[in-house]
Each structure stands twice: as structure tokens, then as C-alpha cells.
Amino acid sequence: MASATTITSFPSLEKALKHFFGYDGFRHYQRDIIEHVLKNRDVLVIMPTGGGKSLCYQLPALLRVGVTIVVSPLIALMQDQVNSLKDNGIAATFINSSLTFNEVRDREQALLKGEIKLLYLAPERLMSPSFWPLLEQLQQTIGISAFAIDEAHCVSEWGHDFRPEYRQLFQLKQQLPQIPTMALTATATERVRQDIVQQLRLNDPQIFVSGFNRQNLYYEVKPKTKQSYDHLLKLVKQQPGAGIIYCLSRKRVNEISFRLKQDGISALPYHAGLSAQERQENQEQFIRDDVRIIVATIAFGMGINKPDVRFVIHYDLPRTIESYYQESGRAGRDGDPANCTVFFSYADVATVDYLINQKPDEQEQRIARQQLRHVINYTESAICRRKIQLSYFGESFAGNCQNCDNCLNPVPLEDWTIEAQKFLSCVARCQERFGMNHIIDVLRGSRKKRLVELGHDQLSTYGIGQDHSVDEWRQLCRSLLHQELLAETTDGYSVLKLNAGSWQVLKKQIPVNIHIFKRAEAPKATKASNEVQLNADEILLLEQLRRLRKRLADEQSVPPYVVFADASLRQMAQQRPITTTAFAAISGVGKRKLEQYGQIFTNEIQHFCQSHNLTPNNIVSVPTATPQQSAQELTSTYITTHTLHKQGLSPSEIALERGLRLGTIIEHLCQLIEMGQDIDLNSTVSPERQVPIFEAIEKVGSHSLRNIRDELGETFDYNEIRLVRAVWERQNLA
Missing domain, CATH: 1.10.10.1390 (ATP-dependent DNA helicase RecQ)
Incomplete structure (x- = not known):
């Protein structure tokens, strides 16, 4: 392994990026984040799944003296990242409970010799008193360059995956205040961000929010009926590649995985009722493409780092928008198109509500019910799905994404200005102290005991909305909230409040147009193939390269994507490089991968070209106007x-x-x-x-x-x- 003192200095971050990881350029915010880290600044990074968070601490770790310690919540996650780093020739390791005593001792010795640049640990081990002597020894000998807290939302009780052990990490700042800390997560509302900064005691951190919009993901909601399994099977057969199906219960996971296998689909279950060994084996088979589908409870989540998942289906209702964003975000991490489907029924709402009732704390129940209302809002709404998701995280989005079912099959707009005025007037006459259901009860003339006791049957708005169904009034309320013509408290009670937009509607200054749809089978959206368009020869070569990748991965006992991502294979199929110079220009080919795989893949491509009578597309040298350079390599993709x-x-x-x-x-x-x-x-x-x-x-x-x-x-x-x-x-x- 390379010693920390022998890491080469690079004339630019881009040169280092290409050398270690094989990429030609940084993604959104990556360069800025890395520059801050190299200046020993604390940072909080909110970057969507697949956006390249890991690179933000991995590249700085390679450019600085000392070791970077990465806190990761799951064994499978840290093992996967270490495998990928090692395949790029990067000195990384982990220490966790899966190792023997001698393996731990050997890795500790390698650390103290300066042979490791990135060390992955679970928070429990890092904060264990028995581990601190090694930590102090590392700091005194080779140095600790930074702490990187991955999945940092786990530190917050307001996050979707709170883990109490993360709360102890504030001691890092108490004991080692001079070492910069990075906190990274894919999902964090404003409240969760504040909690992360406070809990980790980050010092005046620069906060980077690169946006939550996963443009490559297609979102849709389908009604859940007695025939939903048949719909699920059809979806699975229609969509190529690997997929994840989430269910609420172990029983449902076992049922769906069993039925899929009966119908000829390679599928395995994953839930807490299985032994740890069986869960690990099932996950490994999925990651290594030995099985196509994993059917799982939410126990299957952060540990999966498979970039080429082409679809995620929630057969049962997700519990929160935040968890849905995280779980659906397991699809399309490689940037290629992927589909995200939710099956919705009110029976699932009742199931989730029952689970909420099991929570011992009333405040927790209130918050959970408010989160459930957001999910119902998402599934029943006729407006852009992406707009609802991004709004939840405080990000503005105009809508009309053209990559969700509602945008591809829009319900016509209707003028509901008069109804909106009735609704907002009722909110005002109820003194802005009640939620949506109570306002609808008043409008529809309900005789509920609580309503009558409050005297709301005497209000001028009582009974003036009987000409519309409860469902239609709900759709109006949700639309008013999305259009910011009405506000709602976020303390768990969901009380409706008037805002400036509300008064503009009441004063007849602006109209209100909304989508109203009748509850029925949603129209079937048409989506293009997930596979980027290739010609027949390119498709054949791509499949051949995938088989080669799988063989090489199996020989090394690593997932196929560790060898090369699908995007790299696709580029090889399109460009057909047969020289190492041409192969080095492929995205994802760094120095180590060029040495390790260059000859194998170029030989395979050359053989394919010869057997199919094809001309390889090599790099073309063209002169540039820059006097300092005699020539510049221009690949066929640039020429196109x-x-x-x-x-x-x-x-x-x-x-x-x-x-x-x-x-x-x-x-x-x-x-x-x-x-x-x-x-x-x-x-x-x-x-x-x-x-x-x-x-x-x-x-x-x-x-x-x-x-x-x-x-x-x-x-x-x-x-x-x-x-x-x-x-x-x-x-x-x-």
C-alpha cells in the first residue's frame, strides 16, 4: 500500500481526480467542497444519492498527510466502499466486528506505519474507550487529517433513521477540536441540518446543499387493488435490470419473493427475521448480479451501494417522504434512467397508523402522523410528484418535470376560485386553530359531537360545501398548500394558517386553478427504455463486456460495478477503444484500472471488432491553438x-x-x-x-x-x- 508520505502532488484537482478515480471533471459542488476541506474547514454536505458525496472526502484524504477516519453506520456499506477504493489502487481499510483479533491487529499496525489513507469505522467502535488509545497514537504519529461522518442524518431525532450511538460523536470535537469534520447525507430538512450542526458541534461550517432533484428518476403512483400482484409482476417483467421491492412486513416480503420465484423471477427476501448470515448472503447475491430482485423491509437500506438498480417499487406505503426519497433513491445512482413506483391503498394507511399507535410517546405519534399525511398527500395529488418531494426539503421547483406520471398524463385544470374562497373563509372563521379534516367537516355540514360542542355548526361557512366530496375538498386543500396560498404548522398538529396568498384569493386578486381527478385506475404513462439508445453492434458488444466484467468480478469476489460502472462499459461499446491510450480516455478509467483491466478489455473489444468486421474508433489527435501544447486528444464522443x-x-x-x-x-x-x-x-x-x-x-x-x-x-x-x-x-x- 502507498505510504502517506509518497502521495504524489498534482498540478490541479482535476489531474488528481483523473489519476485516482478516472473521471475527467467534478460534479456540482464537489470541487468547492474539496477546496474547503483542504483548507481544514468544517463542512456539512447535503447531496442526493448518486451525487458523489464519497468523493468529497476520499480525494482530499489522498492529497493530505495522515489518515481520514470515516464514520459509517453499517458493515456492508463500509466493506463495499473499501472494495471500490482498493480496486482503484487506494489504500483503504475498515475495522469492525466481522474481523478476527489478528486481522484487527494487522490493520492497526498498517495504520501506524502510515500505509492507510482512509479508515472506515462504526460510531460505536470509534467512541469506544478501548479504541481511543489507538486514535491518540495515530494523531501523534502519522496524523489524522479529517473525520468524515457519513449518513449524518442518523444524528438527528428529526431524521428518518435516527441512531442514538451517533449522538456520542460530539466528543470528537471536545477531544480533538483541531481536526476538521465533514458531515454528509443525502436527505436533511432544514430542521435536521440545524440538528446535525448542533449535535456534532461543527465549527462555523460551510453548508453545501446541491439540490434534491434526481432528474433521472421517473416517479409514479399506482392504485393498489386485488390484482396488484399481477401489476407488480408485469412491472418487473417490463423493466430491465436489477430492482428492489419494499414491503412493510416480513410476512409480505416472504410472500412476494416466493410468488416472484414461482413466476420465474430470480428474487430473494431480506428482513430482520432472517439470520445475519442469510441476510448477508442474499444481499451479496443481489449486489453481484447473481439474483435480479431483492424484496425487503426498510431494514434493507443504507447498506446497499449498488449503482445500477433500475427500479424501486414500494408495494406497501412508505412511512415518510424523507424515507421514501432515501429508499427510492437507491435507484439510478449511476445517473442512468430508473423508475420509482408506489402502490397506494387506504388499507396500508390503516397499517401505518396502527404502527404509529405503538409508539409510547404522544409527541412522536403526532410527528409520525403528520409525516404520514405528507405521504398520503404525495400519493393522492395530481400535481408534479417531484415538486411535492422537493418542497418537503425546502427546495423550490416550478413543476412540470415531464418525468412523473402526473406530468406525462396531466389531469385538466379547473377553476376552483369560489371553492377556495369558501375553504379559506372557513379556516378564518375557525380562528386558524384546526386542521384540514375539521375544516372539511364544517364545510360539509357534519354533525360530529366535537364540532357541535365548539359551536362551529353556527358558523356562516357551515354546510356551504356539501356539493363537493370529502376527496375533492382534500385535493383543493393540498393544492392550496402546494401553491403557497395556505400554510400549515410543522409541530405535529398540522394546523392550517392563512398567509399573504390566502388573502389575495379572498380579495379576488388572484384565481385558483387546480387539478381534480376522480379516484380510478391511473392512465398508463409511457416511458422510454431505461437503456441509452445504442445500435445493434453496440448492444452486442455491451453484453459481451458485461459478461467479461462479471467474470472478473467473481474472480475477485467483488460486485461487478467495482470493476466498471455501466456508463463506462457503454462508452467502451460506443467508442470501441483497442489501445491503452484510447482506453485511458474512457470515463472511470484511472491509472490503477488502466493497469489492471486495460489490456483485458481492449483485447476483448479488438476480438469483437474483428469477428463482426467493425472498425475500432480510436482517439484522433487534432492540433490546438495553444502554443504550449503540440496536440490534444479528442475522442469520438467529443467529435459527435x-x-x-x-x-x-x-x-x-x-x-x-x-x-x-x-x-x-x-x-x-x-x-x-x-x-x-x-x-x-x-x-x-x-x-x-x-x-x-x-x-x-x-x-x-x-x-x-x-x-x-x-x-x-x-x-x-x-x-x-x-x-x-x-x-x-x-x-x-x-
Whole structure:
């Protein structure tokens, strides 16, 4: 293993990124976060699943003296990350209860010799008094460069997966205040973020929230009927690749996994009723592609790091929006399209409500019921699913995502201004002290004892809403909340409150249009294939490369994605590199993977090309206008993007045409600009927006995209800043 003192210094973070991990560029916020970490600053990182959180502490660990200690909640999770790091030639290890005494001793010796850069630990072991002498010895000898607290939402009682042992981690700041701390999670509301900062005693942390929008995920809700298993089976057969099916109970998990196997689908169960060994074996078979489906309770969650899950189905109702976001987020971590489906029925609502009643604390029950109302709101709403999710995390989103069932099959808008005025007037006359159900009871003229005792049967709004069903009034209330024309308390009681928007409606200053749908089988949305469009030869080569990857993975006893991600294999199938130089240009091919797999994969590709009479697509050397460089390697994927750009397609149209992410196309265009290729900036960024961007770069420098954006304001998009910056750097480096 490489010693901490022999780590090479790099001229740029991008060079280090390519060397260790094989990627050509950083994703959103990664560079800014890494720069803060390298300056010994505390940071809190909120980044969606698949957004690249791990890289934010892994790369700095390799560029600094000492060892970075990573706190991880599950054995399977830390083992998986260590396997991936080792396959990239990075000195990482873990110490946990799965090891023998001698294995632990050997790893401790390697740590003290400076042979390890990343050490993964569970919070219980890290905070154990018996472990602290080693911790102090590490600090005095090779040094501790940072603490990284992964899955940091576990520290908060307001989070969806609270773990009491995480509460002890504040002692790290008490005992070792000079060591910077990173806290990272995919899901955290504003309240949870505050709790993380407070509980971990973070010192004036920079908080990075890169957004919760997983654009590659398609969301849908299906009604749960007596035929729902048949619908589930059809879904599974229609969708390619691996999938996770979540159920509320062990009994349901066993039932669904058994029926799927009877119907010819390779599926295994996962729940707390199985032995630890059986759970581990089932998970391993799923991760290594030996079985296609895992049917699980929520016990199966954070321990899974499989990036190529193509669908997640909640056969039973999720308990909270936060847990649903986390569980559905197991799909599409590689950035490729994936589907997320919820089956909804009121029988499941009753089941969840029963589970809530088992909680001993009344405040916990109130909070849980409010969270359940958010889930029901999500499943029954006719507006954009993504808008509801993002709103829960405090993120604004206009809606119309065109990647959920409601946006692809919209229910027509209806003018409900008069009904909205009735509803808001009733909230006012009930003195803003009650929730949705009570307001609807008043409007519909209910004779409930509590309502009559309060004298609300005497209100002018009593009984004026009998012409609409309870369901329709609920839809109106939810829509008013989503449109911010009504507010709701978040203390567990869900009391409705009027706001500025409410009074605009009551004063007839703005209309209210909402989607009203009748309860019925939802229309079937049509979705494109999850597989990025390839031609017949590319599909054949891709399958051959997948078989090669599986064989290599099995030989090393690691999951296939540790060898290469699907995206890397797809790029190989498209570009067909047969030289190590060409292979090194594939995304995800770093120095170690090039040495380990380069010859094997290029031989396979060359053999395929020969047997199918195909010409390999190699790297083309083109001269650049930069005097300091004699030539620049331009791969066929850049050439394709350049050709489409010259044909007048916008970056979004190029992304759609090529089946790639918009960020990837922007990166291509930036690289092409830096290479001196003919890119028309005016066709991608309007001239009037270029001027302030150029001025901001001149003022704050080109190094940090965040600083440029802060100077410009939120009306400017990072993509247009990247493109203008590429031109600025080209002009100033020429």
C-alpha cells in the first residue's frame, strides 16, 4: 500500500481526480467542497444519492498527510466502499466486528506505519474507550487529517433513521477540536441540518446543499387493488435490470419473493427475521448480479451501494417522504434512467397508523402522523410528484418535470376560485386553530359531537360545501398548500394558517386553478427504455463486456460495478477503444484500472471488432491553438457532440439526441472550447448574459464557480457560467 508520505502532488484537482478515480471533471459542488476541506474547514454536505458525496472526502484524504477516519453506520456499506477504493489502487481499510483479533491487529499496525489513507469505522467502535488509545497514537504519529461522518442524518431525532450511538460523536470535537469534520447525507430538512450542526458541534461550517432533484428518476403512483400482484409482476417483467421491492412486513416480503420465484423471477427476501448470515448472503447475491430482485423491509437500506438498480417499487406505503426519497433513491445512482413506483391503498394507511399507535410517546405519534399525511398527500395529488418531494426539503421547483406520471398524463385544470374562497373563509372563521379534516367537516355540514360542542355548526361557512366530496375538498386543500396560498404548522398538529396568498384569493386578486381527478385506475404513462439508445453492434458488444466484467468480478469476489460502472462499459461499446491510450480516455478509467483491466478489455473489444468486421474508433489527435501544447486528444464522443453543435442543436437537444446528461454535454463543450475548437458561445449563452459573467470572472477570478455564481446571483445557471468561463480561460491562457 502507498505510504502517506509518497502521495504524489498534482498540478490541479482535476489531474488528481483523473489519476485516482478516472473521471475527467467534478460534479456540482464537489470541487468547492474539496477546496474547503483542504483548507481544514468544517463542512456539512447535503447531496442526493448518486451525487458523489464519497468523493468529497476520499480525494482530499489522498492529497493530505495522515489518515481520514470515516464514520459509517453499517458493515456492508463500509466493506463495499473499501472494495471500490482498493480496486482503484487506494489504500483503504475498515475495522469492525466481522474481523478476527489478528486481522484487527494487522490493520492497526498498517495504520501506524502510515500505509492507510482512509479508515472506515462504526460510531460505536470509534467512541469506544478501548479504541481511543489507538486514535491518540495515530494523531501523534502519522496524523489524522479529517473525520468524515457519513449518513449524518442518523444524528438527528428529526431524521428518518435516527441512531442514538451517533449522538456520542460530539466528543470528537471536545477531544480533538483541531481536526476538521465533514458531515454528509443525502436527505436533511432544514430542521435536521440545524440538528446535525448542533449535535456534532461543527465549527462555523460551510453548508453545501446541491439540490434534491434526481432528474433521472421517473416517479409514479399506482392504485393498489386485488390484482396488484399481477401489476407488480408485469412491472418487473417490463423493466430491465436489477430492482428492489419494499414491503412493510416480513410476512409480505416472504410472500412476494416466493410468488416472484414461482413466476420465474430470480428474487430473494431480506428482513430482520432472517439470520445475519442469510441476510448477508442474499444481499451479496443481489449486489453481484447473481439474483435480479431483492424484496425487503426498510431494514434493507443504507447498506446497499449498488449503482445500477433500475427500479424501486414500494408495494406497501412508505412511512415518510424523507424515507421514501432515501429508499427510492437507491435507484439510478449511476445517473442512468430508473423508475420509482408506489402502490397506494387506504388499507396500508390503516397499517401505518396502527404502527404509529405503538409508539409510547404522544409527541412522536403526532410527528409520525403528520409525516404520514405528507405521504398520503404525495400519493393522492395530481400535481408534479417531484415538486411535492422537493418542497418537503425546502427546495423550490416550478413543476412540470415531464418525468412523473402526473406530468406525462396531466389531469385538466379547473377553476376552483369560489371553492377556495369558501375553504379559506372557513379556516378564518375557525380562528386558524384546526386542521384540514375539521375544516372539511364544517364545510360539509357534519354533525360530529366535537364540532357541535365548539359551536362551529353556527358558523356562516357551515354546510356551504356539501356539493363537493370529502376527496375533492382534500385535493383543493393540498393544492392550496402546494401553491403557497395556505400554510400549515410543522409541530405535529398540522394546523392550517392563512398567509399573504390566502388573502389575495379572498380579495379576488388572484384565481385558483387546480387539478381534480376522480379516484380510478391511473392512465398508463409511457416511458422510454431505461437503456441509452445504442445500435445493434453496440448492444452486442455491451453484453459481451458485461459478461467479461462479471467474470472478473467473481474472480475477485467483488460486485461487478467495482470493476466498471455501466456508463463506462457503454462508452467502451460506443467508442470501441483497442489501445491503452484510447482506453485511458474512457470515463472511470484511472491509472490503477488502466493497469489492471486495460489490456483485458481492449483485447476483448479488438476480438469483437474483428469477428463482426467493425472498425475500432480510436482517439484522433487534432492540433490546438495553444502554443504550449503540440496536440490534444479528442475522442469520438467529443467529435459527435461537436458535430451536433455545428448542426445548430442546443446543449439540451444534443443531450436528448445522444441519451446523455446535460452536464456531460456542457463538459464536452467546455473541453472543446479549451482545445481551440470552433464553438459558438452566442448560440449557447445569450450575449447580454455573457457580459455580466465575464465581469464577475474578472472580479472574483475563474477558480471557483460558486464564487462567480455568488457574485452574479441565483438567476444565473452554473452551465452558462461554465461555458463562459471556458472561453475566458481560453482567451487568457492563449
